[in-house]
Amino acid sequence: MKKNLFGILTLFSVCLFGQWEQVSTEPQLNQFQSMMQYQGLYLYNAVTFCEKEGYSFFKLKKFSFADKYENSIEISGKSISKDFNEHEITVDDAVKVTVYCYKEKPEDQDAIDVIAMSEIFKQFNPSEEEQTQTDEPENILTISTKEELDELLASKGQKLYIDVYSTHCPPCKMLAPKYHAWAEENAETARFAKVNIDDSRELADHFSIRGVPTMLVFDEEGDLEEKVVGLPDILKIMKVD
Numbered sequence: 266m267k268k269n270l271f272g273i274l275t276l277f278s279v280c281l282f283g284q285w286e287q288v289s290t291e292p293q294l295n296q297f298q299s300m301m302q303y304q305g306l307y308l309y310n311a312v313t314f315c316e317k318e319g320y321s322f323f324k325l326k327k328f329s330f331a332d333k334y335e336n337s338i339e340i341s342g343k344s345i346s347k348d349f350n351e352h353e354i355t356v357d358d359a360v361k362v363t364v365y366c367y368k369e370k371p372e373d374q375d376a377i378d379v380i381a382m383s384e385i386f387k388q389f390n391p392s393e394e395e396q397t398q399t400d401e402p403e404n405i406l407t408i409s410t411k412e413e414l415d416e417l418l419a420s421k422g423q424k425l426y427i428d429v430y431s432t433h434c435p436p437c438k439m440l441a442p443k444y445h446a447w448a449e450e451n452a453e454t455a456r457f458a459k460v461n462i463d464d465s466r467e468l469a470d471h472f473s474i475r476g477v478p479t480m481l482v483f484d485e486e487g488d489l490e491e492k493v494v495g496l497p498d499i500l501k502i503m504k505v506d
Contacts, residue, residue, distance in 0.1 A: 303330065303360045305435040308377075309386060311354050311364055315379045318352075320366040322376040326351060327363040346371035357433070386435070402449040406458040409465040417458060418487035425483040428459040429474055436496040437478045447503045 307328065315323050324344060331337040344365040354362040367376060408414055408427075417425065428444050430437035448457035462469050462477055472481060472492065480499045482491040493499050 303356055303433055305437075306433050307354060307356050307360070307362050308382065309435045310356060311362070311377075312379055312382050312386065314352065314354055315366060316383060318366070320350075320368060321379055322367040322369075322371055322373075323379065324365045324367075324371070324373055324376040325362070326365050327361070329361045330359060332359060342375075344371070345373045346376075386439075402445055402452065402457075404452045404457055405445065405448050406456075408458050408460055409468070411467055411471055414468065417456070418483060420456075421487050422485055423454065423456050424485060424490075425456045425458065425481075425487075427457075427481040427483075429462055429469075429472075429477055429479040429481060430459065431462045431477045433463075434477045440478050440496055440499060443500070443503065 311323055315321075325340065325342045326344070327342075328340040329337065330339075342365075346365075346367065348369070349365040349367050349371065351363055352366055354364055356362050365371075365373075365376075370376075405428075406417065408417065414427075426448075428440065430440070444457075444459075451457075460468050462474060468474075472479075472489075476494050478494075478496060478499055480491075480493040480502060481489065482493065482502070484490040491502075493502050
């Protein structure tokens with residue numbers, strides 16, 4: 266069961282639902298990144314809504330994202346089952362989401378189990394002790410440009426771990442206190458930094474960041490050793506629960 270939950274969370278942390286279509290000539294990657302910031306928030310809000318209203322499963326009908334430049338991306342899905350109610354899920358002014366909600370298990374194999382997804386969020390939510398530890402360790406550096414990263418990599422001799430996150434990403438918020446504690450515990454043996462993808466398109470483009478959270482791991486010589494995407498796999502790298 267635990268293995269299945271890890272798999273589900275990985276899927277919903279970094280993947281898109283259905284098919285998406287670009288409706289502009291602006292760079293595709295930036296649109297993709299912007300929309301991905303809201304995927305985790307949509308899931309969390311949908312689960313919360315379904316729990317409150319007594320639904321057992323839900324499935325995405327329509328997810329549309331539009332930025333201030335009128336670039337837009339849309340994902341859509343269809344329900345095989347006929348016994349459903351449609352609801353709009355509040356996410357953000359830039360995002361509109363409509364879902365199919367089911368009281369009973371539907372024929373749709375890709376419908377999301379509310380209880381299972383809720384357990385996933387609970388599993389990775391910070392503990393009460395972690396929530397009280399809001400101070401960020403001094404050894405975690407905030408970087409936002411390629412120049413700042415190059416300066417950091419120029420100082421060789423220790424591994425460098427960089428947490429790439431978004432302020433709109435629930436899994437990123439779940440990771441933050443664990444990353445802070447891990448960085449503090451390993452301050453003598455490695456270096457740590459973080460990048461807010463909302464403020465750093467340059468680094469996001471450079472490393473082809475298409476989902477958050479992402480952990481960038483550089484070896485002692487300053488070369489990129491690994492790029493780990495998704496909360497479960499990042500926790501494995503950190504060897505924490």
